[in-house]
Each structure stands twice: as structure tokens, then as C-alpha cells.
Amino acid sequence: GEEEAEEEGEEEEAADDVDAEAPRQSVTEYLNAEVMPTLQKCLAAAARVRPANVTRFVADALAGKKVDKQAAEEEEEEEEDEERQPTREFLNASAVPDLLPVLNKIARDRPKDPIKVLAKLLGERAEENVL
Numbered sequence: 702g703e704e705e706a707e708e709e710g711e712e713e714e715a716a717d718d719v720d721a722e723a724p725r726q727s728v729t730e731y732l733n734a735e736v737m738p739t740l741q742k743c744l745a746a747a748a749r750v751r752p753a754n755v756t757r758f759v760a761d762a763l764a765g766k767k768v769d770k771q772a773a774e775e776e777e778e779e780e781e782d783e784e785r786q787p788t789r790e791f792l793n794a795s796a797v798p799d800l801l802p803v804l805n806k807i808a809r810d811r812p813k814d815p816i817k818v819l820a821k822l823l824g825e826r827a828e829e830n831v832l
């Protein structure tokens with residue numbers, strides 16, 4: 702009766718953000734088509750800038766927010782004397798731990814706007830990391 706109707710309503714709400722019309726691609730095809738081109742640009746910027754909070758930087762860049770390059774440049778100046786960590790190592794250490802679970806969720810849920818969802822979820826993880 703009423704409980705079933707409520708459950709169906711909840712399922713519909715949860716499914717609203719999922720693109721049911723999209724043909725079912727493999728996870729790799731889906732992420733390569735919908736997420737990676739934009740994400741790669743943001744990660745490349747993070748690798749150049751080397752912000753203290755890479756997750757926050759990438760989340761803001763994905764959300765279209767102007768990233769704080771001045772603060773990042775100040776951090777970079779402090780590092781110039783030290784030997785710079787290779788890009789792959791830097792991203793593996795600073796971005797991958799937060800990216801993997803979020804990308805898995807996006808691949809599983811297939812939202813209509815995966816970049817928006819990626820930015821939101823990474824932003825939440827960045828806040829958790831600060832606490």
C-alpha cells in the first residue's frame with residue numbers, strides 16, 4: 702500500500718540523476734567518454750601548480766571555480782629548492798586515493814552530469830580530509 706508507493710517514489714528520486722537512456726557502455730568506455738577528458742585537464746593543472754590540497758583544487762577546477770593560483774604559486778616557490786617529485790608519483794600520492802572511490806561510484810551510478818557529480822563528491826572528500 703502506502704509503504705510500497707513511498708519506496709517507489711524514493712527509487713524514482715534516486716534514479717532521477719541517472720541517465721537511463723544511455724546505452725550501457727563498459728566502465729572504461731563510459732569513464733573515457735564522459736569523465737577523463739575533463740579530469741585529465743584538471744589533473745594536469747594540479748600537477749603543474751602542486752597545490753597543498755589536490756582534491757580541493759581538482760574539485761574546484763571541475764566545478765568551474767577559479768582555482769587559487771596565487772596561493773598555489775606561493776607553495777610552489779617554497780618547493781623550488783627541493784627536488785620536485787615526478788608527476789606520476791605526485792598524482793598517485795595526492796589525487797588517486799580520493800579519485801578511485803569517487804570514480805568507482807560514478808561508473809556504478811552513471812549520473813547524467815558526471816563532471817558535476819565528480820566535483821561534488823571530490824569537494825566532500827576534500828572537506829573530510831581537512832577535518
